[in-house]
Amino acid sequence: MQDLEARLTALESHVESLERGARRWRRASIVLCAGLVATFVLAATALNSETIKARRLEIVDDAGKVVMLADTTEGAGRLSLWSSSGANVARLGANEHGGDFIMWNAQGRVVGSLYATAEGARIEANAADGKGTAALDAATGLTQIALTDADNKPIVRAAVEQMSGLFQVLGSNGQPAATVGSRAGGGFVVVHNDAGSEVGSILVREDGTGKLLLADGKQPNVLLETGADGGGALQLLHTTRVIAGLGGTASGGLLNLMGPEGRPVVILGKASNAPGGALAIRDNAGVRVARIGIDADGFGEMAVYGEGATRKKVLNARDE
Structure with a gap:
């Protein structure tokens, strides 16, 4: 009888121990479930939120190296990119006039940029060794392209200004x-x-x-x-003065040779009063002294003139 009572007492103690353990597990399970529920609720809230705020956002590769960084500088936003070799190759930011983009090659040399200016925007492209650039500027009333040589001296410029x-x-x-x-x-x-x-x-x-x-x-x-x-x-000129002139009109050609006073001293061209050409010789004052031409009947004629362009002697082919 005593053995039976002892076994019942031991069994009762074991049951009470199991109940106490079960209560502890239930309490732990409740806390764990509550934590999981809270986590899922917070995650769902973050995913559905319209705004995510952060001062710095890093994107890393499988090795843990940063390949993209979003942060701020001097109150403006900035986005930087790194290549697989670890070189900083691009940056998107802002300046006092607007947007700003810069690009580097794998050796760290600037090879391209695009940024806002006070009057518009500027695009620059640079050679890998830094020798030679091309730039495009767009500003109010002016658009231009400039190229430089290996010494970075300007060699070509193209511009559009005032519709020209x-x-x-x-x-x-x-x-x-x-x-x-x-x-x-x-x-x-x-x-x-x-x-x-x-x-x-x-x-x-x-x-x-x-x-x-x-x-x-x-x-x-x-x-x-x-x-x-x-x-x-x-026209042929000397010290801005015309010394010879050759012209062409509907009636024919005309050649003028000028003297030191700027007046014609030799005139060769179509005769105005005869069917043919004429050669007139004048002095420095522009006064006629000789003429070779054709008379009204088509005969050759040579005449010399005296003072006041007075006709003195005439030699005409009809007189032969």
Whole structure:
């Protein structure tokens, strides 16, 4: 009987121990479930949230290296990228005028950039060794492209300004060597010497006629023009003074050779009063002294003149 009571007492103690353990597990299970529920609720809330706030966001690769970084600098946002070799190769940010993008090669040299300026924007592309660049600027009233050589000296410039285009090739001294552009009426081409002085140009006037000018860098020497009537003219100049002129009109050609006073001393061209050509010789004052031509009947004629252009002697082919 005592053995039975002892076994019942032991069994009761074991049951109470199991119940106490079960109660502890139930309490732990309740706490764990509550924690999981809270975690899922918070996660769901974060996923469905319209705003995620962070001061710094890093994206890493399988090795734990940062390959993308989003942070701030001087109150502005910034996004940086790294290559698989660990080189910082790109950055997107902001400056006082707007957006700012810069790109590096694997050696850490800047090879490209795009950024806002006070008047518009600028794009730059650089050679891998830093020798030679290309830049595009867009600003209010002006858009231009500039190229540099291996010494980073400007060599080419193309621009659009006030509805006109301009293309320049620069010399080693930075002065324009050749310029091509447009203006009212048409286009123009200008060639310069090493000093930057104009030595040649061709252009279209506002009336649609053309003009060609050759110079010695100080003053014009040769001028070739076309006229609105279909004719043309060639002038040779010395110290801005015309010394010879050749023209073409509907009636024929005309050659003028000038004296020191700027007046014609030799005139060769179509006769105005006879069917043929005529050669007139004048003194420095512009007074006729001799003439070779054709008379009204078609005979050759040579005449000399005295004081006051008075006709003195005449030799006519009809007198033979």
